Amino acid sequence: xxxxLDTQQQITPHGRALLALPVHxxxxxxxxxxxxxxxxxxxxxTAACLDERDILHGAGRMAPADLRxxxxxxxxxxxxxxxxxxxxxxxxxxxVRRVRDTARELAKRADVPxxxxxxxxxxxxxxxxxxxxDRISLVRPGQSSRFLLRNGAGAxxxxxxxxxxxxxxxxxxxxxxxxEYRIARAAPIDAATxxxxxxxxxxxxxxxxxxxxxxxxxxxxxxxxxxxxxEEVPLREVSADEISAxxxxxxxxxxxxxxxxxxxxxxxxERLAFMHVYDDAWxxxxxxxxxxxxxxxxxxxxHGVRRFDxxxxxxxxxxxxxxxxxxxxxxxxxxxxxxLEVPSGSRIAVDYTDPQAPVLAVKLQEVFxxxxxxxxxxxxxxxxxxxxxxxxxxxxxTRDLAGFWRDGYFAVRKELRGRYPRHPWPDDPLTAxxxxxxxxxx
Numbered sequence: 001x002x003x004x005l006d007t008q009q010q011i012t013p014h015g016r017a018l019l020a021l022p023v024h025x026x027x028x029x030x031x032x033x034x035x036x037x038x039x040x041x042x043x044x045x046t047a048a049c050l051d052e053r054d055i056l057h058g059a060g061r062m063a064p065a066d067l068r069x070x071x072x073x074x075x076x077x078x079x080x081x082x083x084x085x086x087x088x089x090x091x092x093x094x095x096v097r098r099v100r101d102t103a104r105e106l107a108k109r110a111d112v113p114x115x116x117x118x119x120x121x122x123x124x125x126x127x128x129x130x131x132x133x134d135r136i137s138l139v140r141p142g143q144s145s146r147f148l149l150r151n152g153a154g155a156x157x158x159x160x161x162x163x164x165x166x167x168x169x170x171x172x173x174x175x176x177x178x179x180e181y182r183i184a185r186a187a188p189i190d191a192a193t194x195x196x197x198x199x200x201x202x203x204x205x206x207x208x209x210x211x212x213x214x215x216x217x218x219x220x221x222x223x224x225x226x227x228x229x230x231e232e233v234p235l236r237e238v239s240a241d242e243i244s245a246x247x248x249x250x251x252x253x254x255x256x257x258x259x260x261x262x263x264x265x266x267x268x269x270e271r272l273a274f275m276h277v278y279d280d281a282w283x284x285x286x287x288x289x290x291x292x293x294x295x296x297x298x299x300x301x302x303h304g305v306r307r308f309d310x311x312x313x314x315x316x317x318x319x320x321x322x323x324x325x326x327x328x329x330x331x332x333x334x335x336x337x338x339x340l341e342v343p344s345g346s347r348i349a350v351d352y353t354d355p356q357a358p359v360l361a362v363k364l365q366e367v368f369x370x371x372x373x374x375x376x377x378x379x380x381x382x383x384x385x386x387x388x389x390x391x392x393x394x395x396x397x398t399r400d401l402a403g404f405w406r407d408g409y410f411a412v413r414k415e416l417r418g419r420y421p422r423h424p425w426p427d428d429p430l431t432a433x434x435x436x437x438x439x440x441x442x
Contacts, residue, residue: 001133001134001201002014002015002018002025002026002029002133003015003029004018004025004029014029014032017032018032020109021106021109021110022106022109023047023051023106024051026131026132027047027050027051027131029130029131030043030046030047030127030128030130030131031043031044031047031106031110031112032110033130034112034127034130035110035111035112039120039123039126039127040107040110040112040113041103041107041112041113041114041115041116041117042071042075042117042120042121042123042124042127043110043112043127044103044104044106044107044110044112044114045071045074045075045099045100045103046067046071046124046127046128047103047106047131048074048099048100048102048103048106049067049070049071049074049099049103049185050067050131050172050173050185051102052095052098052099052102053092053095054070054095054185055070055073055074055091055092055095055096055099056069056070056073056086056089056090056091056092057089057090057091057092058088058089059088059089059090061088061158062158062161062182062184063089064085064086064087064089064161064162064163065157065158065161065162065163065183065184065185065186066085066161066162066163066186066187067124067128067172067185067186067187068121068122068124068187069082069085069086069089070099070185071121071124072118072121073091073096074096074099074100074103075116075117075118075121076116076118077118079091085162087160087162122188124187125168125169125170125186125187125188125189125190125193126170126189126193126197127170128170128171128172128186128187128189129170129189129193129194129197129198130197131172132170132171132172133150133198133201134149134150134151134226135149135150135151135170135171135172135174136149136150136168136169136170136171136189136194136198136225136226136228137149137150137155137168137169137170137171137186137228138167138168138228138229138230139166139167139168139169140154144164144165145157145158145159145161145164146180147169147171147183148227148228149171149226149227149228150225150226150227150228151226151227152226152227153178153179153180153181154178154179154180154181155171155174155180155181155182155183156180156181156182156183157182157183158182158183161183163183163186163188166188167188167190167191168188168189168190168191168194169183169186169187169188169189170186170187170188170189171183171185171186172185172186172187173185173186191230191231194225194230195230198225201225201226202223202224202225202230203223203224204221204222204223204224205221205222205224206221206235207219207220207221207222207235208235208238208242208243208246209246210246210247210250215307215308215309216306216307217238217243217246217247217306217307219234219235219236219238219243220232220233220234220235221233221235240303240304241303243302243305243306244299244302244303247302247305247308248294248295248298248299248302251291251294251298252291252294255287255291256287256290256291258308259298259308259311259316260308260309260311260316261316262312262313262316262317263313264313264316264317265313265316265317265320267338267352268317268320268321269285269320270352270353270355271332271336271338271352272285272320272323272324272336273285273286273352273355274336274352274355274356274358274376275332275335275336275377276355277355277356278377278380278381279377282324282328283323283324285320285323293323296322296323297319297320297322297323298319300319300322301315301316301318301319334378335376335377335378336350336352336376336377337350337376338350340360340374340383342362342366342367342370342434343366343367343368343369343370343434344365344366344367344368344434344435344436345434345436346362346366346436348360348361348362348366350376350383357384358376358381358383358384359383359384359385359386360374360383360384360385360386361386361388361394362385362386362387362388363387363388363389363390363392363436364387364388364389364395364396364412365390365423365424365434365435365436366434366435366436367385367387367401367434368424368426368429368430368432368433368434368435369429369430369431369432369433369434370401370434371401371402371405371430372401372402373385373398373399373400373401373402382399383399384397384398384399385397385398385399385401385404387404387412389416389420390416390420390423390438391420395412395416396408396412405429405430409429413425420438422438422439423438423439424439
């Protein structure tokens, strides 16, 4: 990363130049790079601060992490001038002199003029990044003191440190151990500087993925430096085929519950399941079968949508019906109707929840005159009748309506006519007019 070795792990001319300076190669790299940008003296002071013992001592706590404070002291600032910025820490005067002497010597060895220049103090972060490019860090979302490093490690500031709230830090020294180091010395750096210095190391990643929090497909381009995401740009040029393939893959992985099953689509699927139970020439709509045939029935419906709830009731029903050839569609409504008309004239929904035993729940008074149990599939499958009281509670469950009129009706009539006197309870339910209404109050 410092350019000291080539791709064959052989030393480069820049690497040989680093060997000529009496500091760690990281710091030598910073000195040589800073020389061409006019920051040579500042780099010498920064390198000296990092090469020697810390010149700040905390007052019963960890000294402030901001390396700029140390560099300013080396560059001639007084402790009183820095004042509150030191947060109670005290400088080691002998240490400041020693580090200043080291800085002057490093400037001489790097062939840069020494001058006490504090005007560019905010460039310390940029210099640290040159020496420690793997430790450029970005604050974690929703945090103020916890950071993610370019190399993927985590690090945090001591509670109350003045660098809390910085968006990016260049970190020179870490204490502790993974999973989260403690930041001992660092300085702020801005994203524009990082881009300018490390453009060659950045990569763009195109991401099209499902976002659970938004419940939709999210497409974006990420500008990344190692583990850091420096920029996120919405991606609008995504083909409908790519999005459809992603959604289909998600359904294959997580199951049909990803779809927004409407009441109408659920009822349609139950009717199709009923048909398959009694005739396997009709499509299998079990979870396993539908997942296996997603490309046939769901893929066309997903074309052009980015979220499952964009499939309205009509679209999902039409997707299921696409499993039927036209010849079966024409038969479907007749063989497995959604509603049946009862003698009272009401159209009552057929419940196909149990595909082996569809149910018609209807008030008893509405089926007077019905002599035989109604049936589906052209009379082959009798309905299970839930005959209801005026209060909509089942009083009889039967598949033999004629037997009920003969053997069960009079017991029900005896029990309920006193409780519901406004409703008809005729002696002969086979000839009495069916009704959905009660007698008017007198």
